[in-house]
Amino acid sequence: MNNKLNHLLLVVLTFFLVATISGQRVQLNEPTRFLRLNDVLYLNQVYGGNQDSKGFLWFYSDKGVLKFDGFNFKVFNKESGLPNENVWFITIDSRDRIWLHSHDESIVYLQNDSIKETDRYKHTNYLYYVFELNKDSLILFSKPSRFLVTFSNNNHNLSYITSFDEKLQKYFNNIANVCLTKSMTDLNRLNSGNNGEDSYMDGYSIVFNNCIYGLSNLNNKIYIYNCESDNKFTQEIEKGLFYWPEKINKTINFSSSKNLYIFNKEKVVSYYSFTNSSSQNNRSFKDKNSNIWAAKKANYLEYFNGLELSNFTKLHYYTNSVVKSFQFDSLIFIELDNRTSQIFNCKSKNIVAAFNIFGIKEVGPWLNGWFWVRTNNRLVLVNEFGKEKDFYKETSEMGLQEKLMSWGPINSLYISKDSILTSTHHNKCDIIYRSDSKIGRQEIFRSNYRVTFLYSIDSMYYVVTNEVIYLLNKELKIQDSLFLANDFKNLNVSSFSYSKEFNKLFFGTSGDGVFMLNKNLTNLIKIRETNKLDIFNVFSIKNYLFAHSSKGIFSFVYNKENFEYNTVYANSYGIDPDEIKHCYYNGDSVIILLKNKIISFEYTLRDTVKDSLTVYECRIDSQKLEIKNDFKIPYKFTLLTFKFSTFNFGRIYDTKFRYRFNESDPWIVLSSNLIELSQLASGDYKLEIQAFNKYSNEVLASKVVRFNVATPWYKSTFFILSINLLFLGFVFWLYRSWLRRKQKVENDLRTLELSLRESKIKLLENQMNPHFLFNSLTSIKSFILGKDIKNADYYLGYFSKLMRLYLDSSRNSMISIENEIE
Secondary structure (H helix, E strand, O other), rough: HHHHHHHHHHHHHHHHHHHOOOOEEEOOOOOOOEEEOOOOOOOOOEEEEEEEEOOOEEEEEEOOEEEEEEOOOEEHHHOOOOOOOOEEEEEOOOOEEEEEEEOOOOOEEEOOEEEEEOOOOOOOOEEEEEEEEOOOOEEEEEEEOEEEEEEEEEEEEEEOOOOOOHHHHHHHHHHHHHHHOOOOOOOOOOEEEEEOOOOOOOOEEEEOOOOEEEEEEOEEEEEEEEEEOOEEEEEEEOOOOOOOOOEEEEEEEEEEEEEEEEEEEEEEEEEEOOOOOOOEEEEEOOOOOOOOEEEOOOOEEEEEHHHHHHOOOOEEEEOOEEEEEEEEEEEEEEEEEEEEEEEEEOOOOOOEEEEEOOOEEEEEEOOOOOEEOOOOOEEEEEEOOOEEHHHHHHHHHOOOOOHHHHHOOOOEEEEEEEEEEEEEEOEEEEEEEEEEEHHHHHEEOOOOOEEEEEEEEEEEEEEEEEOOEEOOOOOEEEEEEEEEEEEEOOOOOOEEEEOOOOOOEEEEEEOEEEEEEOOOOOOOOEEOOOOOEEEOOOOOEEEEEEEEEOEEEEEEEEEEEEEEEEEEOOOHHHHOOOOEEEEEEEEEEEEEEEOOOEEEEOOOOOOOOOOOOOOEEEEEEOEOOOOOOOOOEEOOOOOOOEEEOOOOOOOOOOOEEEEEEEOOOOEEEEOOOEEOOOOOOEEEEEEEEEEEEOOOOOOOEEEEEEEEEEEOOOHHHHHHHHHHHHHHHHHHHHHHHHHHHHHHHHHHHHHHHHHHHHHHHHHHHHOOOHHHHHHHHHHHHHHHHHHOHHHHHHHHHEEEEHHHHHHHHOOOOEEEEEEEOO
């Protein structure tokens, strides 16, 4: 019996430790940002929010539902088609269907940004619980009815449930047992019929991940039953009215106006307390990147950066704003906008002094642990405990003959407790020393350039100007110099420091980044990725280098002979670069003075979360397209748009986007998360989109979208080939026609020539009588036979002459009278 009792006590104690230690309380004081919603939707209050599996945030209010991708809100209200825009709760199922809980007779859900409405039921007052049997079957509990909704091909089928089957009845009986056996008498059970079967399904219990959670606001307890292990647990909670529990990102959230408990199974994994909220909260929740969102009983949201909550230590809060600050060693002089000043000690990490001095222009060290403070009309000595002395009265008593006010700006540097190295004019350096209760001054160095910084290391002194850095030995003689204008023109040195870890000198500039060099002023190197940065302060912690700039605090890690970029502390860490007043270090911690608070963090802090870029929407004009590999786009369109996001809401204010089509093309930087394209030629495209840090240019995520713009019919290969074939056929037809015409002409010419020959012969025949020729030749023959040579020769010659005349005249169209007579 004793062993069983001891075992039971051990189990109870073990659970108690798990419930408290695993859920350490985190106080939420000042939100990182406020998100005003009246510019998006005029509403009175935001009831709460949730996050779907894709990463979108959904907020519900008295004027509709808002979908947030980190850059833009999409509104669902009456104008969009909601039957009732007063949505007091939403449930997101495993297929990212958004079930809307409102006081309406219809059951409404959102799917792929479309509003789906079931048939109206007169006896349905509102939907209060959604129980998911599987991805396509859900039980909807409304008051007073219950429905089974099933899905097939994105179409729903809704039917009444009159009774549960044996398996479901047993399952829901376990829920009832959790409530009843733990005496949860304050639960708002619904006893509206069906033999009380739905009396345990009320607004203060929820089932998820084989665990049943029940809430008792009366007892300030949460009851948990693990169905797998058959164990029951109890978690005490802070007093207050807790709202309906929510399932968000595989956890259960219980929230009130001042607290947020997050459960995984039976363990409290996170516990947050809102300690300084400007107005009361409705529900609050944690997103996938551990950022906290608080819905207000007003028209805005509060956002708390997760990295800031888990890694930053708040050292001090100010009700007034910090105007300016000055740092010497471990002390920071801070002026506030209420016309007072304070001294913060970085070592003790608290405010050590306060004094009524305002309008501070300069602060510098003085003798015996005092500091001089120059305002518009005063010069005061102040120690680290806030005690004040009149500077002129003090120096007059010490024998100083001339007023230091006439020396111009004082840039002081300790040498010893009795002397100060200072620049009391724009281009010269003096030693102010104390001897026999008197103060004297001696000029030790004069430059042709304006002195901006003085620095001392191991009895070596550095006089820094924008053009030259001088190295003075312990006798205050110039040992060496480095002319900055030889390599870099117009450098405006804004900070100067020495790192013992690297045994290097570092100086920051206004607009040209950070530079590193050896103590003997050799090997001047520019730190990569600091180009065009305005640097206010540079320091090192171990193998890390920190540079406070106008774009945040840059961190670099030493690698061989140079530094490699590590991260930039800006909005993604909950730090607005415009609100950083000063940055310092103490041991292994970086201390940051912001506009209204002082925080610190470990020097190795780095956000290691890898972002992924999701292209979630593609539209051609008003038509939405499904995004997949090598999807096709019709050739005839006016505007092609892509929307995308990283869904890392902690980095949104540091993130910008750019795109290009070819690696040789320059990047096109976008002002939002929207790409608009028009007049794209036909062909294959490779659209590369990058999310990058707008301060450091670090690539956070990238995505390649391949698509094809369809070829118009008149540019298709088939059409062009057909046209070419038709053209070739037409040319061939022309050629054949020409050949036929040519052949015909040639035939006609031959025929004509034959006809001409025949005509000539006939003409010749007409001109020469055949009887005449026969008789003439016969007569000549008789002369030859009679051996009358003379007459034969005479008539034969005359006959040949006659033949020549016939033939010559046949070639001419006309014959002269002379020839005819002849």
